[in-house]
Amino acid sequence: MQNSIIFLGDIVARSGREAIAKDLPLLKNQASATFVTANGENASGGLGITGVQCNEILTSGVDCITLGDHTYQRKEVRNFLSELAAPQKMIRPANFPKENPGVGYTCLPSSAGSVVVVNIMGRTFMTPTLDCPFKCFDELWPIVSNVSKVILVDFHAEATSEKIAFANYVRGRASLVVGTHTHVQTADEQILAEYTGYISDLGMCGSQTGVIGLKSEIAINRFRTGMSEGYVPDESKGTLNGVHVLIDSFDGKCLQIKRIKNSELCAN
Secondary structure, eight states, rough: EEEEEEEOOOHHOOOOOOHHHHHHHHHHHHHTOEEEEEEBBTTTTTTTOOOOHHHHHTTTOOSSSOOOOTTHHHHHHHHHHHHOSSOOOOOOOOOSSSSSSSEEEEOOTTTOOEEEEEEOOOEEEEEEOOOHHHHHHHHHHHHHTTTSSSEEEEEEOOHHHHHHHHHHHBBBBBBBEEEEESOOOOOOOOTTTTTTEEESSSOOOESSSSSSBBOOHHHHHHHOOOOOOOBOOSSEEOOOOOOEEEEEEEOOOEEEEEETTTTOOOOO
């Protein structure tokens, strides 16, 4: 039996949430998807997420939401994360301090067997600086490997080199490692040695006409003047970006990986 899994990049603001609601049902049908994961750390106005938006995204057909450096941007999400019933459908990076609200991994059912989702954040060029992501995975591995062979990792990081290094470090232990955070999709989808699927960055779900989800004029002024301005998301019509993978439910091996670009499945 195979798990047909869609993993979508950072959902940015209202345009990203609307794109999920509009395009995901058709995409799931085309891929015969059994499970959908998406990064939601930018769902609220481009920075952070609230409980209301979490529920909106889950209602639109996403099974699990991962987060990142903006996890706690919206103060109200802290209580929401603390009060989520198990198994949690929204997780934050596991290498945040253990006392922080939320959990760093979850195991959820699919029609093709259980799926583990792990969320870990990189350290290069990232704030806050968290515990070592490599050691974090080593600590989680004995736990999650006893729950399911299908293990998905959202590695939320800036540096491509750190993402590739991490993926090679966990190959054979994770079924899929996807990079998030940069909002720019990479064209390096591949199956590494020991059948671990990989892509450096999924891209983003939202408007593609601004600057990584930000209004162009705001971004340009930041670069020209060096002065900070408030984050104003570009609210033009959004599209979905990510990957579609086939994973063997018995042994967790990734058998196929294809990019999803602008809400369309790409051919190999």
